[in-house]
Amino acid sequence: EAGVVQSPRYKIIEKKQPVAFWCNPISGHNTLYWYLQNLGQGPELLIRYENEEAVDDSQLPKDRFSAERLKGVDSTLKIQPAELGDSAVYLCASSLGRGLGEQFFGPGTRLTVL
Amino acid sequence: SQQGEEDPQALSIQEGENATMNCSYKTSINNLQWYRQNSGRGLVHLILIRSNEREKHSGRLRVTLDTSKKSSSLLITASRAADTASYFCAPWAGSNYKLTFGKGTLLTVNP
Numbered sequence: 551e552a553g554v555v556q557s558p559r560y561k562i563i564e565k566k567q568p569v570a571f572w573c574n575p576i577s578g579h580n581t582l583y584w585y586l587q588n589l590g591q592g593p594e595l596l597i598r599y600e601n602e603e604a605v606d607d608s609q610l611p612k613d614r615f616s617a618e619r620l621k622g623v624d625s626t627l628k629i630q631p632a633e634l635g636d637s638a639v640y641l642c643a644s645s646l647g648r649g650l651g652e653q654f655f656g657p658g659t660r661l662t663v664l
Numbered sequence: 665s666q667q668g669e670e671d672p673q674a675l676s677i678q679e680g681e682n683a684t685m686n687c688s689y690k691t692s693i694n695n696l697q698w699y700r701q702n703s704g705r706g707l708v709h710l711i712l713i714r715s716n717e718r719e720k721h722s723g724r725l726r727v728t729l730d731t732s733k734k735s736s737s738l739l740i741t742a743s744r745a746a747d748t749a750s751y752f753c754a755p756w757a758g759s760n761y762k763l764t765f766g767k768g769t770l771l772t773v774n775p
Binding site: 554590591592593594595598606641643651652653654655656657658 | 694695697699705706707708709712752754756758762763764765766767768
C-alpha cells in the first residue's frame, strides 16, 4: 500500500513569491491534515479536512495561506505571498476517518524562503 | 492544553543500552500515541496505548501509561544506531480529533 505522497520535496523561493504544495493521502483515508514543523519543534496543525470540508482551520493564517481538497482526495496548500518566516517543513498526514487518531505522515516539503 | 511534553529534550546512549523517554500531559485522554521522526523525514507512528491500558509492547518498544499522573513513558530496549531520531508523544482526547505534538526527545544512539 502506497503511503502519503507529497511534492515537491524541496522548494526554494524568494520572499513575496507564491508557492504551492501537493498531497495525495492514503487511498480510502477521508481525513487529511496539513502541519507546519519548524526546526527543533513538533508539528503544528494548520488545517484538517473531513472529505472536502475543512473542519478545523483555526490555526491557518488566512491572510496568506489557503488550502483546498477538491473531490475529497488530493489536497493543495498555498502560500501567497511567502515571507521569510514561512521557511519550514510542511507535512501532510491522513487517517481513516476519525478512528482512534492514528495518523500517517508524508515525507514533507522543506520550504526555504530567501 | 492537550499537548504532550517530552522529557528529556535530548538523550545520548551507546548501542545496546536501553532508552527511556517520558511524556506528561494535562487533560483527560482517549489514547496516547508515540511517533518517531528520523532526520529530515516525516513522522512514523510507533505505538498507541488506550486510556484503559497500563502497558503495551511492540517489538523492542514498551509503553506505559499512568492516567492518574497524566504521564507516559516509552522504553526502547537494546537500542541500535538506527533508533537515532526524535520521538514525540501525542495525547488524543478525541473530542476535537486533534493530535498536539510537543518538542520531542532527540535520541542519539552511538555505535
